[in-house]
Amino acid sequence: MAKKTAPAETTKITPDDLREKLQAFQGDIQGKVEDQKTSIATVVGGAGMVLMIIMFLLGKRSGKKKSAIVEIRRV
Numbered sequence: 242m243a244k245k246t247a248p249a250e251t252t253k254i255t256p257d258d259l260r261e262k263l264q265a266f267q268g269d270i271q272g273k274v275e276d277q278k279t280s281i282a283t284v285v286g287g288a289g290m291v292l293m294i295i296m297f298l299l300g301k302r303s304g305k306k307k308s309a310i311v312e313i314r315r316v
Contacts, residue, residue, distance in 0.1 A: 274281075
């Protein structure tokens with residue numbers, strides 16, 4: 242048969258322990274984001290400009306396709 246071992250002593254996790262760990266994790270993530278903030282803003286701004294130019298060109302092209310030719314004649 243298997244030997245029975247005494248259960249390891251367990252410590253209770255308090256809300257303060259959880260709060261401390263979450264704040265440490267959040268502080269680490271915020272530090273990394275602060276370091277990369279300018280490059281992230283540049284990439285997002287560039288992507289927005291490219292998207293606007295593509296939408297402008299697609300709208301311009303579709304406007305030419307559907308335009309009607311109107312002839313006005315004098316009687």
